[in-house]
Amino acid sequence: MNKETLIEVHNRIKPFIHKTPVLSSSLINEMVGADIVFKCENFQKMGAFKMRGAANAILSLSKEERQRGVVTHSSGNFAQAVSLAAQKLNVKAYIVMPENAPQVKKDGVKTYQGEIIECESTPQAREATANRIKEEKGASFLHPSNQDEVIYGNSTAAMELLDEHPNLDVILTPVGGGGLIAGTALAAHYFSDNCKVIGGEPMEADDAYRSLFSGKIETNNSFHTVADGLRTHLGDRNFPIIQKYVDKIIRVEEDEIINAMQLIWERMKIIIEPSCAVPFAALLKNKQEFKNKKIGIILSGGNVDVKNLPF
Incomplete structure (x- = not known):
């Protein structure tokens, strides 16, 4: 670095x-x-600033990885950032959101064509749901804050x-x-x-x-x-x-x-x-x-x- x-x-x-x-x-x-x-x-x-990390994380993926899509868990801003960055790069985005996330943030994700998967409002539930989608779809997991590219x-x-x-x-x-x-x-x-x-x-x-x-x-x-x-x-x-x-x-x-x-x-x-x-x-x-x-x-x-x- x-x-x-x-x-x-x-x-x-x-x-x-x-x-x-x-x-x-x-x-x-x-x-x-x-x-x-x-x-x-x-x-x-x-x-929000999250657009910067989300864009870099998706741009850092290989062509093959982009074709399989990306998945993240977020209560709001990173969810919207990944959805928008993915939309601009023609990448499918799966977004795990706690069911009590603000409606304005859910609406934002939908605007950018992210696919929302709702889960319980605990960190454990978020991670488990994101892991399941990663396995099922072969999508690359993007972490909102704990990933070098982000x-x-x-x-x-x-x-x-x-x-x-x-x-x-x-x-x-x-x-x-x-x-x-x-x-x-x-x-x-x-x-x-x-x-x-x-x-x-x-x-x-x-x-x-x-x-x-x-x-x-x-x-x-x-x-x-x-x-x-x-x-x-x-x-x-x-x-x-x-x-x-x-x-x-x-x-x-x-x-x-x-x-x-x-x-x-x-x-x-x-x-x-x-x-x-x-x-x-x-x-x-x-x-x-x-x-x-x-x-x-x-x-x-x-x-x-x-x-x-x-x-």
Whole structure:
């Protein structure tokens, strides 16, 4: 794994992704006392950074593998990303989704012609169902966060951000399955001099925070967080990268997530989903630590059910 690998990945997926805008708000800068730029992956195709990893994972398959299709399990954004990337590359996509996944996300998958297979809302049921389809159809399994090709694809968001703002002190991302923060950490390592990467995580699903302390992958017993995209745990491919290159993880309470989300909606006039507000909530919670620094935040996605907002 080296710098050239990531440049190749970026060039490979460019035709299939948007180069998303970087926005800032002088009002938010004043509130925090720092210089903040937001990499708006909520404007990515299908509405989240996941398009980057999904496109790279499918493009990395052989012609024969593509003909047999792909399968993944996801409660939403990766499901839509795989469906859209597969549709663009004429590959059949089987999407295992928990039965309680938001309807807006199921509708998104259908729009991109992904075939939904519903299962119980547990990680075990998701994996078992995806394995069954992999066996039956010969489809290639794509992991939402714990697969090298996905992690490398995800790194391209921070690569673009650092290309525009090379002198950032810190990049903040949310932490769910670990695919975005691992990719971001690789990008910061290879494309910046000394930019730190810090994660934001809900108190109610703080497995990554605990994993960094214990040195092994921890899981969650509770998933009572509004940040529905962050209810997953780290994997054996991304955890070593996180251990090596991520500075730390800051935990935030539910009301802090909701307030941060509302602030971005109101001040920046853009739609972000709750998971996306978590790193911004971490910044607001620790203003002193970030004072006078140049900070990048990856706004991971904007697929939100507008009929069911937390504020």
